[in-house]
Each structure stands twice: as C-alpha cells, then as structure tokens.
Amino acid sequence: MGAEKQYIDLFAQSEELINVHSAPLLNEQRSEAMRHFAKMGFPDKKSERYRYTDVEQLFAPDYGLNLKQLDVDANPYEAFKCDVPNMSTALYFIVNDSFYETNKVSAELPEGVLVGGLKDIAEKHPEILKKYYAQLADVSKDPVTAFNTAFAQDGFCIYVPKGVVLDKAIQLVSILRSTIDLIVNRRILIILEENAQARLLVCDHTTGTAQFLSTQVVEVFAADNAKLELYEIEETSRTNTRISNMYIHQAQNSSVHVNGMTLTNGTTRNTVDVQLVGRGAEVSLAGIAIEDTNQHVDNHTYINHKTTDCTSRELYKYVLNDFSTGAFTGRVVVSPGAQRTLSQQTNNNLCLSKNAKMYAQPQLEIYADDVKCGHGATTGQLDEAALFYMQQRGISQKEARMLLMFAFVNEVIDTISMEELKERLHYLIEKRFRGELNKCGSCSNCKLE
Amino acid sequence: MLKIKDLHATINGKEILKGINLEVKPGEIHAIMGPNGSGKSTLSNVLVGHPAYVVTKGSVSFKEKDLFAFSPEDRSKEGIFLSFQYPVEIPGVSMVNFMRSAINEHRKYNGLEPLSASAFLKLMREKRSIVDLDVKLANRSVNEGFSGGEKKRNEIFQMAMLQPTLSILDETDSGLDIDALRVVAEGVNKLKSPTNSTIVITHYQRLLDYIKPDVVHVLYNGRIVKTAGPELALELEERGYDWIKAELGE
Numbered sequence: 001m002g003a004e005k006q007y008i009d010l011f012a013q014s015e016e017l018i019n020v021h022s023a024p025l026l027n028e029q030r031s032e033a034m035r036h037f038a039k040m041g042f043p044d045k046k047s048e049r050y051r052y053t054d055v056e057q058l059f060a061p062d063y064g065l066n067l068k069q070l071d072v073d074a075n076p077y078e079a080f081k082c083d084v085p086n087m088s089t090a091l092y093f094i095v096n097d098s099f100y101e102t103n104k105v106s107a108e109l110p111e112g113v114l115v116g117g118l119k120d121i122a123e124k125h126p127e128i129l130k131k132y133y134a135q136l137a138d139v140s141k142d143p144v145t146a147f148n149t150a151f152a153q154d155g156f157c158i159y160v161p162k163g164v165v166l167d168k169a170i171q172l173v174s175i176l177r178s179t180i181d182l183i184v185n186r187r188i189l190i191i192l193e194e195n196a197q198a199r200l201l202v203c204d205h206t207t208g209t210a211q212f213l214s215t216q217v218v219e220v221f222a223a224d225n226a227k228l229e230l231y232e233i234e235e236t237s238r239t240n241t242r243i244s245n246m247y248i249h250q251a252q253n254s255s256v257h258v259n260g261m262t263l264t265n266g267t268t269r270n271t272v273d274v275q276l277v278g279r280g281a282e283v284s285l286a287g288i289a290i291e292d293t294n295q296h297v298d299n300h301t302y303i304n305h306k307t308t309d310c311t312s313r314e315l316y317k318y319v320l321n322d323f324s325t326g327a328f329t330g331r332v333v334v335s336p337g338a339q340r341t342l343s344q345q346t347n348n349n350l351c352l353s354k355n356a357k358m359y360a361q362p363q364l365e366i367y368a369d370d371v372k373c374g375h376g377a378t379t380g381q382l383d384e385a386a387l388f389y390m391q392q393r394g395i396s397q398k399e400a401r402m403l404l405m406f407a408f409v410n411e412v413i414d415t416i417s418m419e420e421l422k423e424r425l426h427y428l429i430e431k432r433f434r435g436e437l438n439k440c441g442s443c444s445n446c447k448l449e
Numbered sequence: 450m451l452k453i454k455d456l457h458a459t460i461n462g463k464e465i466l467k468g469i470n471l472e473v474k475p476g477e478i479h480a481i482m483g484p485n486g487s488g489k490s491t492l493s494n495v496l497v498g499h500p501a502y503v504v505t506k507g508s509v510s511f512k513e514k515d516l517f518a519f520s521p522e523d524r525s526k527e528g529i530f531l532s533f534q535y536p537v538e539i540p541g542v543s544m545v546n547f548m549r550s551a552i553n554e555h556r557k558y559n560g561l562e563p564l565s566a567s568a569f570l571k572l573m574r575e576k577r578s579i580v581d582l583d584v585k586l587a588n589r590s591v592n593e594g595f596s597g598g599e600k601k602r603n604e605i606f607q608m609a610m611l612q613p614t615l616s617i618l619d620e621t622d623s624g625l626d627i628d629a630l631r632v633v634a635e636g637v638n639k640l641k642s643p644t645n646s647t648i649v650i651t652h653y654q655r656l657l658d659y660i661k662p663d664v665v666h667v668l669y670n671g672r673i674v675k676t677a678g679p680e681l682a683l684e685l686e687e688r689g690y691d692w693i694k695a696e697l698g699e
Contacts, residue, residue: 204557259559277629351648375535385537386539386542388499388537389536389537390551391522391525391541392530392531393524393525393607393611394522394554394558394611395522396522403539403546403547404539404541406542407540407541407542407590409540411541
C-alpha cells in the first residue's frame with residue numbers, strides 16, 4: 001500500500017471541511033466508505049476487476065483536491081458552447097466537481113422534475129434522494145467507488161417522477177479547468193420513477209495544461225417501464241485520467257441505453273454494472289474508443305440477468321493506432337431461473353499499428369437453460385482489398401482509410417436515436433480521424449488553442 | 450494510348466508475367482484470352498498498381514507518360530479503370546459517399562470544383578440507367594449483399610460515372626447469366642467512343658458476341674503468344690487452347 005495513505009490521512013484531517021461544503025445525505029456515507037477504502041487500498045494489476053488498468057499507478061502522482069469547493073474563475077457559458085447545434089437541450093454545467101450555479105434558467109421543466117446540482121437537491125429534498133443515494137454503488141466491493149463516496153461533495157442529479165416524459169434532452173457539460181493538477185470526484189444520480197422517460201448527454205472537456213484525475217460514480221434507477229438514454233462523450237486531453245463507475249438498476253419492462261464514446265483522452269476506465277431485476281427489462285450498452293499515441297481505454301461491463309425475459313445487447317468498437325491500448329471486458333451472468341434471457345455481445349476492434357494492443361475478454365456465465373446468448377469479438381486491420389478497390393476509383397489511400405474507419409464506428413453511432421447528436425458525432429469523429437483533435441469548432445476555447 | 454514493353458512481374462517472388470508486349474490505340478477494343486493461370490489477371494492488376502505485384506522489368510506508357518510513376522489512385526484519375534473480377538464489398542460505406550469521393554477526387558485532379566449535391570445525384574441517376582442499376586442498390590453500402598450480376602452492373606455503372614479513357618474488364622462475364630451479360634455488354638458499348646479504349650479479359654467467346662474486339666490476343670505462360678483479328682476468339686471457342694500449346698511445341 002502506497003498511494004492511498006496520503007488520502008486516508010487527508011480524509012482524517014479534512015472530513016469536517018469536506019462535510020461543510022457538501023450535503024448531509026452525502027456526508028452520512030463518508031466514514032463507512034473510507035473504512036472500506038482503507039481496507040481495500042487501490043487495486044493493482046493483480047486485481048481481476050482492474051487487470052487492464054493499473055489504478056494504483058494512476059493515483060501515484062501528486063494531485064490537489066479542491067475540498068473547499070472554491071469557485072474556479074470561469075463562466076462556462078462564455079467559454080464553452082460545445083452544445084449540439086440544432087438540438088434544443090436543457091443545458092447544465094459542472095466545473096471540476098462543483099455544479100455551476102447560474103441564474104440562467106436553461107429550460108422549463110415539468111412539475112415535480114428535479115434537475116441540477118446534487119448537493120443542492122440533496123439538501124432540499126433529502127426525503128426523495130435518501131432511498132437512492134449510495135444504494136447501488138457498493139463501497140465494500142470497489143475501491144474507486146469507496147474513494148469517490150468518501151470525497152465526492154457535489155455532482156448532478158435528475159429526478160423524474162411517475163409518468164413524466166422529458167421531451168427536451170438534458171445536456172451536462174463537464175469542464176475540467178485548473179491551474180494545478182487536480183483530483184475531482186463527481187457524482188451523478190439519475191432516478192426515473194414508473195413510466196418516466198429522460199435523455200441525458202454528458203460531455204467531458206478539459207482546458208489548460210493541468211493534469212486531472214477524475215473519478216465519477218453514476219447511479220441510475222429505472223423503475224417499471226421507465227426509459228433512459230444516456231450518452232457520454234469524452235473529449236479531454238492526453239494527460240487526463242478518468243475512472244467512471246456506473247451502476248444501473250432496472251425494474252420491470254424498463255429500458256436503458258448507454259453509449260460511451262471516448263474521442264480524446266489519456267487513460268480512461270469505464271465500468272458499467274447493470275442489474276436487471278424486473279421481468280422484461282432491456283439494456284443496451286454501446287461504446288466507441290478512438291485512440292492513438294499512448295492512450296488507454298478500458299471498458300468493463302457487467303450485466304446480471306437476475307430474472308426472466310430480460311434482454312441485453314452490447315456493441316463496443318475500438319480503433320487503435322500508434323502505441324495505444326484498449327481493453328473490453330463483457331461479463332454477462334444469467335442467474336438461475338432467468339429463463340428466456342436474450343443476450344448478445346459484440347466487440348470489434350481495429351489495430352492500425354503493430355504496436356497497438358487490444359485485450360478483449362467476453363465472459364458468459366449461464367445458470368439457466370432456456371436462454372439465447374451470443375458473443376463475438378474480433379480484432380483486425382483495415383480491409384486491404386477494400387482500400388485498393390477505393391484507390392482504383394481515384395480515392396486517395398488516406399481518404400479511403402478514413403471512409404473505412406468511419407464506416408467501422410458508424411455502426412455504433414447508428415444506435416443513437418437523436419438525429420442532431422448523430423450529425424454532431426459524425427462531425428467530431430471525422431475531425432478526430434483527420435487528427436484535428438480537441439477542436440470542436442464552436443467554442444472560444446477550441447478556437448483559442 | 451497504352452504501350453507495354455517487355456513487361457515482367459512477380460507475386461510473392463514468383464514470376465507470372467514474362468515479357469508482355471502490347472499496344473492499344475485510341476478507340477480500340479482488345480480481347481485478352483488464355484487458359485487459367487496464364488497471367489491475365491496479373492496483367493490487369495499490374496496496370497492498376499496493385500501493391501502485391503512487383504514489376505521486375507519492362508515499361509508501360511499511358512498517354513505518353515510513364516504509368517509506373519503514378520500511384521494507384523492517380524492512375525485512376527489519369528483515366529484507367531478496372532472492372533474487378535471480384536468486386537469488393539465495403540460494409541458501412543454507402544455507394545453515394547463512395548462515388549461522391551471518387552468523382553470529386555477526379556475533378557480536383559483535373560482542376561474542377563466539387564460537384565454540388567444536386568448535380569451529383571442527377572449524374573448518379575443518369576448513369577444508373579445505362580446498366581439498369583436499381584436505385585435501391587445505389588443507396589446501399591458498396592456491393593454489400595449484391596448478387597454476382599448486380600456487382601458486375603455496379604462496376605459498369607462506376608465506369609460510366611468516372612468516364613475512363615482505358616477500361617480493363619477483368620472476367621466481367623464470369624458469374625453472369627445471359628440476360629445480365631447482355632445488359633453489362635450493352636452498357637460497355639454505350640460508353641464506347643473513338644477516343645477511349647477497352648481491354649476485355651475473358652475465358653470465353655460469349656462476351657465477345659456482344660463486345661466486338663478489334664484485336665484478340667492469347668496470353669499463355671506469361672507471354673502473348675498469338676495475336677489476330679476477332680476470328681481468333683471463335684477458333685479458340687471451337688478448338689480450345691491445346692493447339693496453341695502444340696504450336697509452341699509444348
């Protein structure tokens with residue numbers, strides 16, 4: 001044990017300070033979380049769950065924490081307009097790990113709906129949130145979740161009561177901005193009651209040259225017949241580290257679609273843990289990772305079919321160049337008695353250079369007999385015959401490669417239901433493949449760089 | 450237009466072409482026939498610059514320029530088109546995007562502005578009719594799920610779009626039923642002009658009933674061993690290739 005000691009000490013010294021700048025609901029969970037964290041320590045490479053991402057190593061550098069939740073000198077509205085053109089979203093900002101309070105009312109929301117800073121909503125509506133907060137994210141099982149639960153002071157919350165459908169998609173822009181290297185701990189809580197529906201788009205950006213390590217814990221509760229679409233786009237920097245643990249709990253006939261796209265990053269680990277507990281629940285997980293230099297993306301998914309008639313689908317695609325590494329673990333458990341389960345997992349990867357590495361690990365554990373489960377993982381190169389065919393028609397090799405890479409990831413983009421977001425992603429991904437990274441073209445930050 | 454002199458080429462170190470000499474003039478149609486493994490497809494692949502083939506000797510000039518100085522894509526833009534024996538399926542790349550990229554790269558090479566979306570779609574419509582290519586196919590991914598006949602029609606459609614000066618049809622008749630063969634051949638004939646030339650590579654006479662060659666060559670063991678008028682194709686159809694081998698003393 002090495003890196004964790006400073007955080008255990010820091011917590012002991014600063015618990016009061018952390019609590020003052022957060023809400024009681026969050027504070028109640030801290031000491032228990034820290035106790036588990038101290039017991040487990042950061043996972044090293046021997047840990048099965050984190051075998052492809054050395055978390056201990058990632059926490060080793062000296063980072064600061066903004067425990068006083070001091071305002072960062074930034075007006076994200078002025079600085080950042082990475083919204084999706086033509087898409088009318090309800091727009092919110094998180095700067096580092098604090099919700100950005102603003103007078104701007106970004107959208108009229110239906111009655112009873114709560115959208116905003118987690119700290120604020122936890123203070124005002126503890127009676128609603130206490131049934132949910134930290135109830136899925138088990139601090140005894142995952143050290144990063146324990147770490148996040150101990151330190152997280154704020155974040156984002158969506159609560160949609162029974163029967164309410166949010167027509168407008170919610171967009172959360174998360175901006176990492178600091179003059180010193182920083183650890184940020186963000187928490188997202190999404191609660192959809194029976195028959196509620198919402199769509200959320202989260203995008204991560206960094207500005208400036210400071211290094212960030214961000215931990216994120218997302219908890220999603222989808223009650224009977226609830227429907228959620230959750231899109232995450234990471235466009236951070238080569239020195240950014242992101243560890244995200246998402247927990248999803250689905251009741252009867254609920255439907256959840258999660259699509260995580262890593263366009264630019266340093267080191268990223270995304271865990272998605274789905275519990276299908278109600279009959280007929282349906283989950284679809286999708287992801288894209290586009291990597292070069294020495295970027296690293298590790299998507300770790302765990303879907304537990306706990307009852308009958310549930311469906312799960314997974315589609316993850318990686319494009320790896322230079323010395324980058326990718327990992328995909330897809331663990332699907334069909335519990336005893338979970339009959340008529342449908343489960344399909346697909347992971348396709350392109351290695352564009354000899355030094356790029358992909359680790360693909362499908363894991364199916366089936367304890368029921370009337371099920372239909374499949375998985376397929378492929379790792380290969382661009383189709384040489386297709387490249388030559390296109391060149392023979394006058395298309396340059398560079399352009400032909402672009403078309404093929406684009407076609408490859410497009411299958412994932414096609415799972416998106418929002419047309420405007422699809423178009424935006426086409427634009428961003430094309431820029432990414434052309435090497436014009438981190439420039440969204442629509443905000444002053446990107447234009448300045 | 451095309452002058453091939455003493456062309457030698459290898460694949461994986463094995464010599465396949467052993468001194469080809471051939472001249473194609475503007476407006477001419479040449480048929481290249483020959484038994485399996487004689488080097489017909491190698492010749493077409495070498496002309497379009499397939500990376501698996503290595504030219505070890507000889508020269509090819511196209512419109513008085515050294516062909517080998519051009520990349521495969523520039524050979525296309527210089528006006529060489531290959532109708533592939535086995536057109537490649539490219540899932541996820543739509544025919545429209547594929548053709549638009551190709552057309553605009555050709556235009557850029559010739560100093561022209563890219564076509565507007567409407568002008569491009571109009572061109573697609575116009576050229577599609579030449580080979581009766583179904584609009585549904587034009588909206589799909591390149592060759593994906595196309596039948597053998599549809600793939601060959603698609604090749605000729607692309608040829609119509611790109612208007613090459615030299616078209617090489619590599620076994621365009623293989624896998625075609627008689628109706629599809631007629632449609633494809635008629636398409637080729639509609640595109641014929643006094644300034645462009647065609648090389649038809651085929652096993653059989655039947656395609657040559659529709660596309661009338663001016664010159665017929667027999668390729669055997671990496672060399673052109675016989676050149677004559679269209680009557681040679683009929684003779685080969687009747688007598689096979691053995692008599693040629695016998696003439697060569699094999």
